[in-house]
Amino acid sequence: MLLILYGFEYKWGDCRVKDGNAIELRNISKRFGKVVANDHINLSVRYGEILAILGENGSGKTTLMNMISGIYFPDEGQIFVHGEEVTIRSPKDAFPLGIGMIHQHFKLVDVLTAAENIVLGLPGPMRLDIDAVSARIRELAAKYGFDIDPNKKIYEMSVSQKQTVEIMKMLYRGANILILDEPTAVLTPQETEALFAVLRNMRDAGNAIIIITHKLNEVLELSDRVAVLRKGKYVGSVQTAEATVESLTEMMVGSKVTLDIDRLEPIDEPQVRLVMKDVTCVDPEGIITLNHASFTAYGGEILGIAGVAGSGQKELLESIAGLTPKESGEIEYYPPNQPMQVISKFSAVEISRLGIKLSFVPEDRLGMGLVGAMDMTDNMMIRSYRKGGFFWADRRAPKTLAEHIIGALEIVTPGVSTPVGKLSGGNVQKVLVGREIASAPTVLMVAYPVRGLDINSAYTIYSLLNVQKMRGVAVLYVGEDLDVLLALCDRILVLCGGRVTGIVDARTATKEQIGLMMTSSGKEGER
């Protein structure tokens, strides 16, 4: 039977100020399939210290921390907590060691109050004395300087209040080693300040704090020490007092890597294809995701879009595609040899009905761009099923197209009738890109098209994009690898916190320059 009642014992580490290393990692490695996420990493954090772990997206920061909090189990290496070697198999093993991790996606029950969420799952007498819990929460809040209302429901809370509940949940359970994954990503500057104050109080009380981030100014402001990861490897660590924005940027992005990606010179005079004017988007929670963004995209060029994750890339593309509602601003579309159309007022339904030649390879391939349970022909039809008469959907042309794409892009699949969800990541992406290119677009938008792909598949995608560029298509390329962006694109637009912080010529720009614009010290955090 599946009924196994886990005996639950919490042996919380006591909260006294301790000396020495709270956590020490030795030679930790983790692989996912062929991808090495963490490669022999050594790292330590002391009690009474705030350690910042700095690195670009995909550098392995979160994976590493997930191994400390029990989400993943390392393939190799040892973990020491307070000098003793430990095995952390699940979050349940991490709690008693005093380790608490606050993830980017909060694990809270919306309809419950803060106090209920905090006490959830803890042992004790059947009658739940919620007032006593609230009192204890207030006591902890006073100690560290939190602002929290234990009786407020989670769904009534702002993001920063929810984060406070998550931190309090860990403290209430007696955690003295706290890991925060990108805690400021969702906060306003004022909220960030308040959080930092609390974290400093917690450090002064003798807790060990690890904060994962890619924002240099925050690292410099908050941390005592910085450890830098790059592409799964440990680069080194420095005392924050001795670090500067420039030195950290260099450690983070590394020296320029020469990639063998062709950048073809545009042939004709570039034609304007798409103009975004002052577009602002606000998400349902009221956070500004795209802040007065403006740019122009030309046919025959690849416009790269750089930025740390969640800087508004998704909203920028989806607002063009008519999938994200816009608060204000205008988007103009200039088809070849036809009059300009203002498409900002159209939804995706109208854009596809009007035959606007806009192709979009979304980040979420199998959740949005394709249907995993359907075969290639049916997935081709997502774009083409409307063609033809009133009743019948034309399956012949899409089937031919599917067969053509299999041949042209060398897709490895048992056949057109295999569900695309069963294909490998690279092949899934080829199916998607192949379909989007097939409709001969005027504007082609691609989001993280090579994520999770092996080198060969990635190069196939680059050359496909280059072919489109030479056909006069305006290509918008959202990417995370700066080396690739610099080698492939003609111009690079940099986003930070929903703002366009600049557009640079990819032939002359440097990684440091873009890295600084991405983290945008000084202008950071305006929302």
Next chain:
Amino acid sequence: MSNNNHGVREPLFHISRRQDYSLWLAVFVRLAAILLALVVCGVVIVALTGLNPMEVYAGIIDGAVGSSRRLWVTIRDTLALLLVAVAITPAFKMRFWNIGGEGQVLIGATATAAVMIYLGNKVSAPVLFTLMIGASLLAGMVWGVIPALFKAGWNTNETLFTLMMNYVATQIVSFCIVFWENPVGSNSVGIINASTNAGWLPPLFGLTYGWNLVIVLAITVFIYVYLRYSKQGYEIAYVGQSVNTARYAGINVKTVIIRTMAISGALCGLAGFILVSGAGHTISTTLAGGRGFTAIVVAWLSKLNTFTMMIVSFLLTFMAKGAIQIASQFSLNENASEIITGIILFFVLGCEFFINYKVEFRHRHREG
């Protein structure tokens, strides 16, 4: 995730989704489940009645297909169940839980009966049938669209909404019976137009249920084609698979929800027409007889394939008809069929797990 195991309790087995789908495995598991269910039913029968289960099963077969008349009654009821199952399929393909088939059938039947009663002897047969069919389609459609409107507009829970609509329909039937009862005071409608047979589906090719057969099979084929080969069928599939993809493809999700439920409801209404005009020639609150619910099971077990539904609905009707026979033959109670059907359903529902998942025991599988 198990390098060293000391002190940590691990689950006894590890469950993972099967990556490869094998048709043979699926057929084998399902057959095994049905067989096992029949064995369990046999044990239950012996335990309860002391009868030889083989005799009981023989009685079931005799009752369902033992004579030409019994066979045709079985076919007639299979067709009715099949039509309801086919009718709710578009909604289920869209992942819209239409539990309201029962009510949509009833309301379609009521509309049919109303036309038969009030116009039966006043208009010519072609006009009468057109009106009856039109009324049943329209009534079922209205009953299906109401919950769909609220689902599309405000995401109102459709499972509970359609469920409630069933009983509103039941009461409407009760309401109508008061006006239509014949003879007065019987609280039942009796056979409508018993003397003139107006509005009764006539025999076709010499078969009493010829029209039923033609209409139901035509709709079965149509829905199969509609879902697989039509544009709207694709829209339904995309909405059902992923609302996100549907939006990305530029599909108006709300329109699709409402349109699909209109079709689904209308066809359920048509099933009401078949039940009144083509079978019972009367109306009562129990006319739908739970078909709206059984049809959900049929559609689900058939994986929404309308042709598989023919087999499944025949099997279920077969059991029900057979049980009536054994009830009289062995002085059992005819509700035995529901118990047997229930047990078979439990096994068939449960066996899907072994088709979709792999269960690995700990000693065979040490790496997480």
Next chain:
Amino acid sequence: MAVIITFLQNAIRQGICILFGANGEILTEKSGNLNLGVPGMMYMGGIAGLAAAFMYERSTQTPNPVVGFLLVLVAALLAGGLGGLIYSVLTISLRANQNVSGLALTTFGVGVGNFFGGSLSKLAGGVGQISTAVTANAFRAKLPLLPKIPVVGDVLFGYGLLTYLSIAVSIVLSWFLNCSRQGLCLRAVGENPATADAAGINVSLYKYLASVIGGAICGLGGLYFVMEYSGGTWTNNGFGDRGWLAVALVIFARWRPLNAIWGSLLFGALYILYLYIPGLGRSTQEIFKMLPYVVTIIVLILISLRKKKEDQPPESLGLHYFREDR
């Protein structure tokens, strides 16, 4: 006055079995399981109770009402719980679809009820001949003295023990859900099983227990109908649509057991209102019987329009939960 008192009493009698069903279903749904097998479980509970009473009274010359009462109560609880267990095995362990499994359970349970009900009648010598007088009287026995209080006495205290048990179940359930540690865990499981899992709660265990105990409570609803309302007899399908009314009441009460108490009274009243309004034709009576369902639909629409979080169904209602990758 006398009419109003009879009306209230009859409304309560109609409402109690719905109240049991609703309480069982609230407990089940709070764990995220939408069990549409309520009618089936009620039938199972009812027939098991009746069969137990029948067997007991046949087996002894001098049946003892207390022993009979307890035997019957346990039988009904076990049978209802068995229904919940079948549902749980199918939906939790075998991950079968909740709606379809629930409907299959209804088919099964109704069949079991009518089959054994019919068989018992036959054993007893004909429809309506089942004699379980002693036990039935035990269920119908009123409290001593209290009903004699003038005016309110009979309205408040003129019922059998099960009536008070149903109110007690509502109150205990309400306390459990809102004030106990385990109730908090159960709500978390129904709302967000992944979060509950991360907090160290055994999601499957909670779902199993809630569904089985919920089924047992539903079984009591059937028992009430058979023993107290019908006085220990069985009519096939005599139970009517009370099982579905119980599901409706869950929505109407917005998943709160205390609301279900007065909701059941209202449903019971609406159910029989037509008998007490003078001058109603038979047709209008049928329209009146529609009211509980129409009211439920309106409530359902209103809660989706208002989008008030506390009034929504548990967020994971109808969904499976399993940690695929762990």
